[in-house]
Amino acid sequence: MTGFDPRPRFPYRRSADQDAPTPVRRPVVIVGGGMVGLTLALELIAEGITPVVLERNDTVSEGSRSICQAKRSLEIWNRFGGVGDRIRARGVTWNTGKVFFRDALLYEFNLLPEGGHRMPAFVNLQQYLVEELLIEQLRRVGADIRWLHAAGAMTRFDDHVAIDVATPEGTYRLECDWLIACDGAGSGIRKQLGLTPEGEVFPDKFLITDVRMRAPFPAERRFWFEPPFHAGQTALLHRQADDVWRIDLQLGHDADVQRERDPARVTERVRRMLGPDLPFEVAWTSVYVFQCRTLDRYVYDRVIFAGDSAHQVSPFGARGGNAGVQDADNLAWKLARVVRGTAGAGLLDSYQVERIAGAREDILHSTRATDFMTPRTAASRAMRDAALLLARDDPKFRGVINSGRLSVPAHFPDSPLNTADPAAFATRLAPGSPAVDAPVRTVDGPGWLLEQLGGRFVLLVADAGRTPLPESMTVGGERVDVVRIGPAGCRDTDNLVAARYDLAPGTCYLFRPDQYIAARTREFDRAWIEAAISNALGRT
Amino acid sequence: MTERRPNPAFSDADASYAALVAALESVGDARAQEFLSRLVLLLAAEVGDHARIEALIARAAASVPPAP
Numbered sequence: 001m002t003g004f005d006p007r008p009r010f011p012y013r014r015s016a017d018q019d020a021p022t023p024v025r026r027p028v029v030i031v032g033g034g035m036v037g038l039t040l041a042l043e044l045i046a047e048g049i050t051p052v053v054l055e056r057n058d059t060v061s062e063g064s065r066s067i068c069q070a071k072r073s074l075e076i077w078n079r080f081g082g083v084g085d086r087i088r089a090r091g092v093t094w095n096t097g098k099v100f101f102r103d104a105l106l107y108e109f110n111l112l113p114e115g116g117h118r119m120p121a122f123v124n125l126q127q128y129l130v131e132e133l134l135i136e137q138l139r140r141v142g143a144d145i146r147w148l149h150a151a152g153a154m155t156r157f158d159d160h161v162a163i164d165v166a167t168p169e170g171t172y173r174l175e176c177d178w179l180i181a182c183d184g185a186g187s188g189i190r191k192q193l194g195l196t197p198e199g200e201v202f203p204d205k206f207l208i209t210d211v212r213m214r215a216p217f218p219a220e221r222r223f224w225f226e227p228p229f230h231a232g233q234t235a236l237l238h239r240q241a242d243d244v245w246r247i248d249l250q251l252g253h254d255a256d257v258q259r260e261r262d263p264a265r266v267t268e269r270v271r272r273m274l275g276p277d278l279p280f281e282v283a284w285t286s287v288y289v290f291q292c293r294t295l296d297r298y299v300y301d302r303v304i305f306a307g308d309s310a311h312q313v314s315p316f317g318a319r320g321g322n323a324g325v326q327d328a329d330n331l332a333w334k335l336a337r338v339v340r341g342t343a344g345a346g347l348l349d350s351y352q353v354e355r356i357a358g359a360r361e362d363i364l365h366s367t368r369a370t371d372f373m374t375p376r377t378a379a380s381r382a383m384r385d386a387a388l389l390l391a392r393d394d395p396k397f398r399g400v401i402n403s404g405r406l407s408v409p410a411h412f413p414d415s416p417l418n419t420a421d422p423a424a425f426a427t428r429l430a431p432g433s434p435a436v437d438a439p440v441r442t443v444d445g446p447g448w449l450l451e452q453l454g455g456r457f458v459l460l461v462a463d464a465g466r467t468p469l470p471e472s473m474t475v476g477g478e479r480v481d482v483v484r485i486g487p488a489g490c491r492d493t494d495n496l497v498a499a500r501y502d503l504a505p506g507t508c509y510l511f512r513p514d515q516y517i518a519a520r521t522r523e524f525d526r527a528w529i530e531a532a533i534s535n536a537l538g539r540t
Numbered sequence: 541m542t543e544r545r546p547n548p549a550f551s552d553a554d555a556s557y558a559a560l561v562a563a564l565e566s567v568g569d570a571r572a573q574e575f576l577s578r579l580v581l582l583l584a585a586e587v588g589d590h591a592r593i594e595a596l597i598a599r600a601a602a603s604v605p606p607a608p
Contacts, residue, residue: 379573386577396585 007059007128010135012148017052018172026052027339029163029176031151031189034061035127036307036324037182038134038145042080043332045141046455049339052174053143054165056150060135063284064126064210064246066321067238068221071112072409072434073325074119075515079454081137084119090133091125092239097221099403101388103228107398108220111406116496117437118448122406124219126210126240127321154179154192154303161302178335179303182324185291187309193300197311199293200367204374205255206288208315211245211270213280223403225373225388229272234373234403236316237273244283247273248315250373257287290314292367294359298327298352306331311359313366316373316404323362326410327355333513337537342477347538350417358410365405372402409434417512419519419532427502435515438496440485449497452483452490454515457533462498463488464505467524475533480510512536 017024028044030037033055044051069087078084098108111121138145152164152171161179164171181189190197217239224235233250240246249269251260259265266285274280294311298304307324331351337343375381391397411433412418418431429436438449452458457478461469463486473480485492485503492498501509510519510532519532534540550556567575584593 379577382573383577383580386574386581390578390581397581400581 007062008132010058010145010147012058012168013146014167014169015144015146015149015172017174018167018169023162023173023175025160025175025177027176028052028178028180028335029054029151029161029174030180030182031163032181032183032307032309033057033131033135033145033147034182034184034307035066035131035134035321036328037180038131038138039077039325040180040182040306040328040332041138041143041145042077042083042134042141043328044336045138045143046080047332047336049336050142050144051180052176053145054149054151054163055145055147056166058147060128060131062128063208063286064128064240064244066127066130066318066324067124067240067246068318068322068406069123069125069130070318070322070407070409071117071119071121072407073322074123075437075450076325076329077134078119078450081140083133083137086133086137087125087130088119088123090129091123091241092219093120093123094219094221094239095121096218097223097403097406099401100222100224100227101392102226104392106225106388106392106401107395109398116439116494118450119437122318124238124240124246126244126246129241151183151188154189156301156303159302177302177339180331180335181303181305181309182307182328183309185308185312187305189303190295190305190309193303195295195300197291197293197295199291199312199363202290202292202314202370202374203253203376204290204370205251205253205257205260206290207247207249207251207260207266207269208286208288209247209249209266209270209282210240210284211247211274211280212243212283213245213274213278214243215239215245215274215278215280217245225403226385227273230269235273236403245280249273251287255287260287261285288315290366290370292363292370294356294363296356298355299348304331304335304348304351306355310355311363313362314370316369317362317366318404318407319362319366322407323355323358323410326358329514330355334538337478342537344534344537344539346416346540350415350538354410354412354415354417357412357414361410362407369402369404412516417518417536417538419510419535421520422528423522425502425520427500429501429517431517431519433517435511435517436500438492438500439494440497441491441493442489446493449490450515453511454513456481456513457518457536458483458511459529460485460501460509460511461524462486462501462503462505462507467506469524473526473530473533475530476537476539478533478537480533510536 028051030051030053033053074084095112099106150166155162162175219239222237236248238246291312306327313319334347375384387400391401413432415432457480459482463484465488506523518536
């Protein structure tokens with residue numbers, strides 16, 4: 001930050017654990033209080049497990065970093081005291097993207113073309129403000145966030161992990177059954193295990209900067225190929241909250257990182273982009289080299305990686321922070337059941353199977369976008385420019401243009417937790433798909449389908465009123481709530497639940513606590529459904 | 541009605557080839573890359589099917605050794 005740093009400071013507090021005669025054993029320690037660690041803490045507390053969050057700093061992250069909060073992340077956060085709604089209210093909602101080539105608009109796209117969803121495609125809110133809202137909610141639910149408690153040397157044992165924690169008052173040792181490394185791209189925990197994510201490092205350098213200004217531009221994503229103000233490169237402009245704007249400028253292979261960080265030089269580049277008349281102030285600057293890489297496992301006995309410590313992508317698809325939030329959502333319910341002893345042996349392994357699949361999809365899209373923006377040879381640049389020129393005149397070629405394929409939730413068609421369909425369904429949803437929202441009406445008034453799901457297993461049944469159904473089922477200690485769609489339960493006011501899920505009377509969908517579809521069938525068959533629940537708990 | 545063949549024969553090969561050469565010679569070597577890029581993309585869009593495009597790329601690449 002240059003000049004005034006507006007971030008809140010959270011004081012160091014001594015923990016009773018520091019005075020214990022022998023190291024205290026906690027069920028879960030989260031290393032890193034960033035967006036992913038904080039989300040995971042909210043999730044685990046909702047599951048009845050209070051983790052210790054170790055954060056080496058006394059404040060939220062520096063600079064805007066992950067700014068585009070995707071629909072799926074907002075839906076996930078909204079399960080915890082309506083944080084998604086608060087992020088939405090604080091941020092800038094946008095659905096439109098514009099792509100420019102040289103001095104002209106090439107085309108624009110709408111990321112949420114259909115109605116009947118509670119959350120928009122994206123809300124832009126700088127990461128440090130998202131973290132503030134997560135921390136506010138965590139304080140309400142009694143979280144144990146330890147500011148200025150820095151995770152140090154870790155020792156792994158068969159049945160626990162010990163970690164030395166450095167504080168302003170010296171070092172203490174903490175033990176835990178599970179240690180979750182949410183300590184970012186430069187993860188210290190990952191280094192201690194000697195792990196290196198595999199993948200690609202792109203040679204191009206990018207300047208990322210936050211600019212404070214009162215600008216007349218609309219809240220949309222603007223991307224330029226070869227703009228007149230930044231010859232031969234790409235540029236991105238995004239609006240955030242509080243009159244802060246994010247600018248990404250491609251600098252090429254040969255850029256001198258030290259020189260590009262010079263504030264005068266940054267100001268000159270931004271001035272060329274925004275024109276001579278718009279007053280602005282540079283609030284934060286970073287010069288990046290992009291990496292698209294992932295660990296090949298995320299679970300190492302009792303040490304688990306989530307977020308940037310596990311995988312990294314280039315920023316153009318908004319697939320970094322949003323993937324980390326999906327990691328937390330995927331991990332929390334599984335870890336909670338392992339801690340409580342109701343999970344099967346395969347449940348924790350399904351976290352890495354599913355989220356590595358998600359990371360590989362994100363990496364594929366981010367790599368393609370970065371390749372499109374940074375051609376490596378004269379011939380590949382000629383091909384890229386030909387595609388841009390064709391797209392200008394013929395909409396058919398817009399599909400080739402890649403300024404970032406923006407984050408959508410991962411689908412896991414090959415997840416071991418899925419049960420194969422016993423009947424035909426005419427919908428793009430399938431076992432392994434995340435739930436899709438739709439408006440409904442409950443006894444409490446108008447609401448949304450996603451509010452009926454999540455945090456527990458739910459069997460959604462399209463009910464014609466005739467089928468006798470239990471209120472809930474219990475399978476191996478796991479309670480599954482039955483939610484009826486129809487006159488006797490949750491009303492499908494706009495018929496969008498039926499359309500999006502291809503419901504017929506009797507159709508059942510089994511949703512996991514993270515709102516993913518585990519199984520579905522055309523009729524309520526108790527034994528079949530119990531087997532599907534067991535499978536979704538990793539028991540088979 | 542006769543069935544439309546998805547992959548019509550390269551029936552007037554002579555004329556097609558002559559048109560290609562004429563266009564290449566008319567744009568000149570300096571701008572050949574620009575022209576060929578555009579043409580390749582237009583042809584790829586005509587073929588449409590990704591598996592076929594990938595097979596054609598592989599076939600072309602097989603006869604050109606990668607740069608050292």
